[in-house]
Amino acid sequence: MVSEQQLSAIKGSKVLMVGAGGIGCELLKTLALSGFQDIHVIDMDTIEVSNLNRQFLFRQSHVGQSKAKVARDAVLKFRPNISITPYHANVKDPDFNVDFFKQFNVVLNGLDNLDARRHVNRLCLAAGVPLVESGTTGFLGQVTVHVKGRTECYECQPKPAPKTYPVCTITSTPSKFVHCIVWAKDLLFAKLFGDKNQENDLNVHSKDGSSSSKQAEDVFERHKEENLEQYGNRIYDHVFGYNTELALSNEETWRNRNKPRPIYVKDVFSSDLASQNGNLDKSSNGDPPSLSAMASLGLKNPQDLWSLKENSKVFLEALKLFFSKREKEIGNLSFDKDDQLAVEFVTAAANIRASSFGIPLHSLFEAKGIAGNIVHAVATTNAIIAGLIVIEAIKVLQHDIKNYRMTYCLEHPSRKMLLMPVEPFEPNKSCYVCSETPLDLDINTHRSKLRDIVDKIVKAKLGMNLPLIMHRSALLYEVGDDLEEDEVANYAANLEKVLSELPTPVTGGTILTVEDLQQELKCSINIKHREEFDEEKEPDGMILSGWIQPLAAEKNGKTTVDNEVSTSSASEAVPLLTEDDDDLRIIPTITGKKRKLSDVANERKNKRKAEEPNSKNDVVLLDDEKF
């Protein structure tokens, strides 16, 4: 039972919950039972069937409705006298500004993506409101407390970049099934059904580096005289046959690799050409969402492994269904894990490619998990984590600073513990978010444009929404609704200018000030001119650094070690687990390093009284490829 003091702190508090999903449902319930009277909930999502196994406030009849609103109604049934204010909105909306955040005593995150977490972290820092952050994956979870000036902020430890793959691995030398999935989803699917104007690396580059795309552009266009069957066969032969032959012609590539086998329609269906057609008529009354090549081919179990022939049938059938039944969407489609036909197409295409490259095939169920980057999620972990969040929230309300803990929920016990509390870490003095330490940017100021800085650094790396860039007192760039026409034109022109040719030239030694007015985040960037960059390792042509990792530094016995935050390096941070549906992305580099919990604790034990787990433990807190 809670003490009188605790109860009055709880009753007098106003809390903001961000996210009403897996953790959110459990959290809202536990807050209400614990006596919280004034709870605000933000969630932009609507309810889906696959939520129902764990988001227990929702029922089948709620599918399609706002999570925040349905969750509120469900909780009021057993606690009718409390106030719950739902917002069916994105937490990044400008309405949720610093003043909005200031009205709360504590903010509790149950979010599913890094972007929103960073945004909330900044608003909490700017508003001076404590944040309790959380995440789960399968049986693993964690809860952390972030109080400005007292503990590290959510961004004090750089977060791992999303999983990415080098272009050439995807286009020419896949060695894992996930490479085939990325190819099928981001290249082939996008090429056939997506925006034609998007850049696409689908076609194999020949040895001299020149792309065959000039003539290939026409390959994907359906000829006037061609029926859908002929078109499908031609696409099949081109991407699985011709492109593979072309890749094979580059002998250097295959010196140390197994050569792929080109696959043509005639090879797969040599004996029974007639049977390659699915029974289109059977499925002809299907509405677009339920349209299925599997169904029309009589394949039922999504966990079954299909043969090359079955995959080929699904591929041709799905392609035909898209062009015959969903032609209006063609040109605007992007892959969606809840689009059955899209998942079937991608599964089949990835499997045919896998077959060609000697990679083991996967079921539709598995392929969907990889393509949709679907998280593993169970109700129990979410319930445990929600309980831990409330315990920390009550401490925060009582300013019980010495008892704040970050807690890991483990799958295998470490030093007899399944729930392992650790003292929170101090703020990272070099964190550009919660301290005022400047960042360094190595860049070629004679070649790179302002746009490169805005896109690759300010937005992608620093996570700013509405950035403003200044050089001393001169504004170089700004976004907003209240700009004059000439200002807009001026900034647009600046974007395309090379740095050293800007009205106030940016050169080596320049200090840029970057600011996001919504997040009330401001930081300085020291520009250092550098002539050359390694195309493979530093594909952005710039390197951001200065976001130092104090722990690695301690371990190495040095005082400071720069942690490059270039696109190419996966940061060695303590990642926060996420209930996350973020997409896989392709960029021309490899990344991803597993981090063991034992390492984390061991590195930190000298300075802080972290309880280091025994060495047998190998809980990997960073989820790798998601199967």
Place this chain on the structure above:
Amino acid sequence: MDGEELTEQETALYDRQIRVWGADAQRRLSKSHILVSGLKGTVIEFCKNIVLAGVGSVTLIDDRVVTEELLAANFLIPHDENMYAGKSLAVLCCDSLKDFNPMVRVSVQKGDLSSFGVDFFEKFNVVVVSSCSLSTKKLVNEKCRKASKRIAFYTVDCRDSCGEIFVDLQKYLYSKKEVDEMVECLLEYSSFEEAIAIPWRSLPRRVSKLYLAMRVIERFEELESRNPGDTSIADLPDVQKLRKELCEAHSLSESMIPDALLERLLASTTEFPPVCAIIGGILGQEVIKAISGKGDPLKNFFFFDSMDGKGIIEDISIVKAEG
């Protein structure tokens, strides 16, 4: 691998968790039958978790009439006296739990837990008891052990911001992945009676103080014929006397069971909802592991105290002689 395939509906609903434990485990879950007795906050949390997970059936035992106090950590029953007046906890919880997952059969069994025979318990794969006396715990555990098939037995109790889980899987054989090969593991559990009879001197050196404190209070309630959990701070002097006796009998220092801890455990009559969620979550996970055969089950006590935030496993079992 045995049995029918999951239906399309099941695959869609359970998609995210099948990705955690696999389709086989999901099939085994859907064929399991769970008996639950004593429907306070922690057990309610547990019921929610296993109904969502998709077990075959859940049978609820609790004839107590609903009171304000029993509703403190209950999110299944609408907070409206007109709706619950005169009905039993089990009946009201049943109605609500059914709603969580139409694929799980939820039903009520009337009667006193201690009155059922072995043949009754044999209908279940898992028995979870809470809010019951020491003698009932022992009795039900014994009956589960006498059954012709293995029944997983669990007790769970929360007091103040502390919780305890006890597990008896009898002889439990499972396979786990070690490095790259599957290894067969055999765990031998003690019954509740056997476990708590172990002399305190031979317990692990830094055994959880919570374990000892719970035993003292359990014994106190038994001697005084109290209802489970029916204690107050006024009982402290008597409980301290009992602690002294027990510690002397076990030749253990009384400082192993601090006054402050006893005070907390005695004073509380209502549950702390965050702890219910945590203990109910851990228990749910353990029951899912035991049914599905996936993962290392805990052996054989689990303790959580929100004061220090640690969730600790203790192995308190008799070591059987070889052969």
